[in-house]
Amino acid sequence: MRIIYNLLIFVIITNGFLPVFGVENNKKIVFKIDLKKEIGSTTWIYIQKGFAQADTLHADAILIHMNTYGGEVLYADSIRTKILNNKTPVFVFVDNNAASAGALIAIACDKIFMRQGASIGAATVVNETGAQMPDKYQSYMRATMRATAEAHGKDTIINATDTTFKWKRDPLIAEAMVDDRTVIPNIIDSGKTLTFTAQEALKYGYCDGIAQTVDEVIDMQLKYDNYEIVAYKPSSWDNIKGFLMSSIIQSLLIMLIIGGIYFELQTPGIGFPLGVAITAAILYFAPLYMDGLASNWEILLFIIGLVLLGLELFVIPGFGIAGISGITLIVAGLTLSLINNVDFNFEGVKTDDAGKALLTVIAGIVLAFGFIIYLSSKIGSKGLFRKMALETTMDTEKGYVGVSMDELKLVGKTGFAYTVLRPSGKVSVDGVIFDAVSEEGFIDKGTKIKVASYETGQLHVEKQA
Secondary structure, three states: OHHHHHHHHHHHHHHHHHHHHOOOOOOEEEEEEEEOOOEOHHHHHHHHHHHHHHHHOOOOEEEEEEEEOOEOHHHHHHHHHHHHOOOOOEEEEEEEEEEOHHHHHHHHOOEEEEOOOOEEEOOOOEOOOOOEOOHHHHHHHHHHHHHHHHOOOEEEEEEOOEEEEEEOOOHHHHHHOOOOOOOEOOOEOOOOOOEEEHHHHHHOOOOOEEOOOHHHHHHHHOOOOOEEEEEOOOOHHHHHHHHHOOHHHHHHHHHHHHHHHHHHHOOOOOOHHHHHHHHHHHHHHHHHHHOOOOOHHHHHHHHHHHHHHHHHHHOOOOOOHHHHHHHHHHHHHHHHOOOOOEOOEOOOOOHHHHHHHHHHHHHHHHHHHHHHHHHHHHOOOOHHHHHHOOOOOOOHHHOOOOOOOHHHHHOOOEEEEOOOEOOEEEEEEOOEEEEEEEOOOOEOOOOEEEEEEEEOOEEEEEEOO
8 A cells, every 4th residue: 555655646746746847848839930921011910929929838939930022121120129129039040032121130030040042131222113212211221230230249259368259240241231332351342232142141140050941940950859839820810900001001091081082072972982981991990990009089080180171171161270170180090090109108109100100191192182183184084984074075066055044144143052062952043943053162951042153054152141
């Protein structure tokens, strides 16, 4: 009995207490995140959610599996900052390409591993067409690349009685990946933007090892014997939200909101333009609201702005305080929804983030005005808009007659609005119903009116003083 008792005690100790101290449960967790598309809002979501999951799992390391030609600098900078400030070590495996914004992210990682034949560099800032941006953009990128390289510090090299300090990643090399004017003897000449192959990066401190697979990185480079790879799996909503939160898509949605509202105001009743504007507004605010960026009060600012603008156009004659306030609130609501502030506290908001948000909204408004001008010029011409205006020439030889000028006698007479005028509708003058257009915007049904003029076969009326 004593032997059985001792065996039971042994089993309890080995299976109950020892795992707490990590004797058996010593498997390392490597959390893998794939960055194999253009750097932008979607990949930023991957990093944020992936890092959060890795923290929940108490991962021993995060491994970014990268193959990208670059993307948006602002999102790359956000990812870079996230990596540099992360407590868990972050490694990157460059599987073929770490170009442009990808190079910045890779340099931020604690260690860089590359596949044989891969490349890293070419971080010059370009626009959508591939043309190089002005020097002020390059200057910012140069400084960002240098600062990222410097963040890894220096190695202390002791040789006999001499002690020297050498950058782990030479900041000048990082700068040369941006500026083709940077000269580094025996590495790069002026007029060329620096890009390293895997072997060159290994030689000059921008690669910590060559590997062919993720498992080889972990086995041979990190030398983990017992490990488990946990991969981040993006949901469909992550991809949809990332797409809708792209700066380009947000600008297009703002364009549709503004353009839809404008064309709705130009046509009687409620129609297709308003539906487009409402749909675009939902697609704009929904992901921001669900992501915690857009608060109720910010969306309310946008709605109040629309109401004030509507009152200015339909109720209040002229254009004054209500219209200006409406436009200001619309822009404020759209902009503040893109900023990660807490209520009215903007202490944690970076100037770059605020500038990006305002630039996105302004770009959308500019696109909207261009969209309005374009559609206005296309209505009645070839293509999709050819049926939205009358093109037929009504020659008298074909039986058409000119417009009667009898209504000209009504100018100066009074009556009342037979229907709501917004701005077109029907009026009653001398007991006869006529089509009319309000010169003062919205006129409610039953309101007394006065015929102001008769132009192109149309009565123009105003409220009777």
